[in-house]
Amino acid sequence: MSSRLLFAAIADDDTGASDLAGMLAEQGLRTLLVIDLPLAEQFAEWSEGYHAVVMAEGTRNLPPGAARERTSAALEIVGARAPRVYQVKYCSTFDSTPGGNIGPTIEAGLDLLGEAFTVALPALPVNGRTTYQGYHFVNRQLLSDSPMREHPLTPMTNPNLVDLLGKQTARRVGLAPYEVVEAGPDELEKYFQALRTEGVAVAVVDCLSGTHLETICRACAGLRLVTGSSAFGVGMPSVWRERGWVEELEVKKEAPPAATQDKGCLVVAGSCSVATRGQNAWMADGGAPVFLVEPCELLEENFGRAALVSKVRGLLSAGRHCLLSTTGEPAGVSRVQEWAARRGQGAPALGQSIAGALADVVAEILTDQPAGGLVVAGGETSGAVCRRLGLGALRVGRNIEPGVPLCYSLGRFHLPVVLKSGNFGARDFYGKALAAVSRPGEYLI
Secondary structure (H helix, E strand, O other): OOOOOOEEEEEOOHHHHHHHHHHHHHOOOOEEEEEOOOOHHHHHHHHOOOOEEEEEOOOOOOOHHHHHHHHHHHHHHHHOOOOOEEEEEOOOOOOOEOOEOHHHHHHHHHHHHOOOOEEEEOOEHHHOEEEEOOEEEEOOEEHHHOHHHHOOOOOOOOOEHHHHHHOOOOOOEEEEOHHHHHOOHHHHHHHHHHHHHOOOOEEEEOEOOHHHHHHHHHHOOOOOEEEEOOHHHHHHHHHHHHOOOOOOOOOOOOOOOOOOOOOOEEEEEOOOOHHHHHHHHHHHHOOOOEEEOOHHHHOOOOOOHHHHHHHHHHHHHOOOOEEEEOOOOHHHHHHHHHHHHHOOOOHHHHHHHHHHHHHHHHHHHHOOOOOOEEEEEOHHHHHHHHHHHOOOEEEEEEEEEOOEEEEEEOOOOOOEEEEEOOOOOOOOHHHHHHHHHOOHHHOEO
């Protein structure tokens, strides 16, 4: 069996990693999602027999220097399997701050691999994320006019990605504009070469459609390092197949795990996005038990955790699906941030504290109380829950909706897992996710 990987990606959060992994699995590539930095021996054992590995490293809200170091460490681990192609993966809404972390993590990839040029493709047309003349749009709204402008940790107020990325890196950032992409893959590849000759190290690429994405992936096929959204997971596999890279690898053949029909599933929502709030309302309207936890109370020492845990455990045991949420309207988020500020805690630290406390509750609920599956909404929440539960690595299946696959945990808890970006999914997404959890054989490859 070949010990080489076809593709390895380092992602800045767990839902983004799941997003990319699901796109690859949807294209028929056997894909593994790894949480954090495993020991080299553990990684070798887990990753043998897979086409692709995506490492979820939670770097988005780390200090830029720490994010760069963690990305480098992850690249070194996957480098032992000699991937043909590497990706530094970040969100299709370019979640970051003027100081990082996208620029520093791209620098880590360029430096560790000894590359002088790469592309930045945050667009993901299938989910309404597009780039035109370097300006980024979310569902036809400028990034700065979209709901991302109110993100509690990474408010996005600058839609000019060439300018924004240029402030995050000392390397020169350029643009591959719409008209060059329209000219086709050969012309775009020539344009990349011209940018490289001019000293551009990172080229932001315009992308408005699936046709553009195909053009970009063909033009990037010779690059050892790409950066951007999960769009590469949509467009690259067909190019790899044309080159014979997929078929030359031997992969494992495993039967899917059996479904757990008699236990309820736990849905955990830590995102305050418009999409997740609508999904929470849909689940409540359907009659599911909803446990809305006030963040200020959750972080207090006298929080009544035992009673909450007991109620949810009883319902799961009886086969009921439950929603545990800390989300609320923007006014409520502002109120919590003001409360934290009076205690000397800024928004990033507050977000991590809430996610960590919620993960502790989830761990208590699931310990000694098997669940039919776990659905988590929100990047920071997913990261905290995955690490607190020791999920380790997840076998990735096909998408439930674009960017959100069904996974199966190989670590401490063996159960179906769905990790959803806060901004992803239709209003009835939880219903689709719970149906997928009950039929793992239809999704896991």
